[in-house]
Each structure stands twice: as structure tokens, then as C-alpha cells.
Amino acid sequence: MIDxxxxxxxxxxxxxxxxxxxIEVFTAxxxxxxxxxxxxxxxxxxxxxxxxxxxxxxxxxRLEDHLGAFTVEPLVSRAGLMAERLPLAGLNAITALLAxxxxxxxxxxxxYAHSIALLDSLGENDAWPLSYLHWELALLAETGFAxxxxxxxxxxxxxxxxxxxxxxxxxxxxxxxxxWAEKLLPLPLCLLGQGTASASELQxxxxxxxxxxxxxxxxxxxxxxxxxxRQRLLDLFARHF
Numbered sequence: 001m002i003d004x005x006x007x008x009x010x011x012x013x014x015x016x017x018x019x020x021x022x023i024e025v026f027t028a029x030x031x032x033x034x035x036x037x038x039x040x041x042x043x044x045x046x047x048x049x050x051x052x053x054x055x056x057x058x059x060x061x062r063l064e065d066h067l068g069a070f071t072v073e074p075l076v077s078r079a080g081l082m083a084e085r086l087p088l089a090g091l092n093a094i095t096a097l098l099a100x101x102x103x104x105x106x107x108x109x110x111x112y113a114h115s116i117a118l119l120d121s122l123g124e125n126d127a128w129p130l131s132y133l134h135w136e137l138a139l140l141a142e143t144g145f146a147x148x149x150x151x152x153x154x155x156x157x158x159x160x161x162x163x164x165x166x167x168x169x170x171x172x173x174x175x176x177x178x179x180w181a182e183k184l185l186p187l188p189l190c191l192l193g194q195g196t197a198s199a200s201e202l203q204x205x206x207x208x209x210x211x212x213x214x215x216x217x218x219x220x221x222x223x224x225x226x227x228x229x230r231q232r233l234l235d236l237f238a239r240h241f
Contacts, residue, residue, distance in 0.1 A: 002068075003060040006030050007075065009115065010053045011099040015041045023049055023070060024099055025057060028112045032102040035059050035070040045072075052078040052091040052119060078119065086240055087123035089233040090132055094118060096227035097136075101143050101217060111142045129237060130190055130197045136209040137191070145169065145216050147208075149192055152176045163187050164208050166215070185211055199241030206234055 008027035016022045021040025026032050039045050048055075054076035061068030081087045094115060102108065118135045121128040140146060147169040151158050154176030163172040163184035177184055186204040190197035197205065210230070218226055 001060060001062060002064055003058060004030060005056070005058045008033070008055055008057050009095070009098075009119065010049060010051050010055065011095045012051060013040070013049050021045070021049055022067070023072075025055065025070075026095075026098050026102065026112060026115065027057065027107075028109060029107055030059075031106040031108060032098065032104050033059065034104070035061075035068045037070050037072060047079070048072065048074045048077070050077070050079065051095040052081070054078070054116070054119075076120075078122075081123055084123050086236050087128070089229070089236050090122050090128065091119065092229040093227070093233040094132075094135070096229040097139060097213075100224070100227050101139060101221070108142050111138060114138050127196075129202055132233075133190065133197070133202060133205045133209065134193070136206070136213070140209065140212050140217065143217055144220075145212050147171075147212065149187065161187055161192065166211055169212060169216075199237075202237065202241070203234075206237070210234075 006027040006029050008025035010023055010025055012024045014022050016036055019039055019041050021037050022034060023037055024032065024034045037045060037049060040049050056073040056075055058071040059068050081091055114135055118131050121131055137147060147164060149171045152161060152173035153165055153168060153170035155173055157173050160173045161171040162174045163177050163181060164187045165172055166185050171187055172184055185208040188201035188204045189195055190201045191205040191208065213226055218224055
């Protein structure tokens with residue numbers, strides 16, 4: 001028998017048989033991992049097994065490559081976000097993107113810590129949308145599509161970085177862009193970690209990270225469509241701000 005204990009965030013839940021559920025979680029040391037929860041579809045357990053909930057998990061299986069079974073204890077429910085439309089949309093986008101992007105059973109401890117911090121901030125203050133933008137940058141980096149925003153790809157300058165190349169993900173200065181400026185993606189200061197973000201800057205940043213999620217990351221996963229939860233969040237951002 002193989003077993004381990006870890007903490008994790010529920011990404012998805014689906015019914016299995018009469019009373020069980022298969023949950024997919026993002027764990028600190030074991031990455032994205034699935035398993036069966038006996039009684040998971042029952043009255044006692046189903047309120048605990050909600051996307052975004054943080055659990056103490058014990059996983060057991062006879063062989064390493066088996067689906068296995070989870071024993072769970074609740075740590076943080078985040079059920080309070082159900083009454084807040086925008087933070088709830090943020091939670092749904094985060095969990096859906098993690099389920100979509102991450103390979104199974106591959107640890108990403110830095111991204112896990114970043115994701116927990118972001119989930120904890122939802123609804124707590126008005127700064128979390130900017131934190132969400134930086135989280136998408138981190139997600140791209142963890143999955144092999146990091147943007148290089150340190151210097152201009154054309155001139156080597158560190159000043160007046162204004163655009164991002166849609167092909168290479170490298171920063172481009174205003175001078176370096178020249179006649180190609182209209183074909184480049186925006187690089188607002190908030191994407192560089194400089195200051196707060198206005199509504200338009202936040203939308204520009206999400207336009208840029210979204211390009212690399214749609215055009216680079218998704219094709220590497222078999223041309224699957226990005227989860228609709230991300231677009232729902234962007235639509236709410238547009239209306240809210």
C-alpha cells in the first residue's frame with residue numbers, strides 16, 4: 001500500500017457511483033492529483049468538497065499509478081465567497097486554470113504558495129485583481145511560457161518598456177517598436193510590478209497574459225480551449241471597473 005499526507009485545494013468534483021466523488025486537488029508537494037472520496041456525494045461531505053476549499057488530505061492506493069482514495073479534513077472552506085460575485089468568479093477562474101494547465105502529479109510548490117495567497121486575498125481588499133494578473137504571469141512561467149520583461153528585445157534598453165512581442169514574449173521599448181507598434185501587445189507598468197493598476201491597465205495586462213494562455217499554452221496542451229471561467233471573470237472585471 002502506498003500513501004502520503006499533504007494539504008491541497010479542490011479544483012473539481014464529480015460524482016462517482018451512488019455516494020462517492022472523484023476530486024481533483026492541487027497539493028503542495030504532489031501537484032495536481034485525483035482520488036476517490038467515499039461518501040463524497042453525501043450530505044455531510046458535499047459542502048466540504050467545493051472548488052477552492054482547502055483540505056488536509058491523506059491519499060492511499062495499492063499501486064502508484066492507481067486512482068487511489070482520499071481521506072479529507074476541512075481546513076479553509078471559502079464558502080463565504082459564494083455571496084460575492086466578483087471574488088467567486090476569481091476563485092472559479094483560478095481553480096479552472098490550474099486544472100487545465102498543470103500536468104498530473106508534478107509538484108509546483110512556488111505556484112501552490114502563490115495560489116493559496118491569492119485565494120486568501122479574494123474579497124479581502126480591492127487589490128486582488130492586480131494580484132490575479134501577477135498570478136497569471138506566474139502560471140505562464142511555471143508551465144514553461146515565462147515572459148521576459150526585463151529589457152527591450154530590439155535595443156537592449158531597460159527604459160520605456162511599452163510593448164510585448166506576441167511571438168517571443170519579450171519586452172519592447174517604444175523606440176524599439178518603431179513601425180511595428182500596432183502589432184505588439186501592451187505592457188502596462190502594473191505588469192512590470194510598478195505601482196497600482198487602473199482599470200484600463202489591468203485590462204491591458206490581462207489582454208497580454210491572455211494572448212500567451214490562448215496562443216502558446218493552450219496549443220501545447222492539444223489545442224484545447226481555455227476554461228470559460230477566465231472569460232467570465234474578465235467580463236465581470238470590465239463591468240465592475
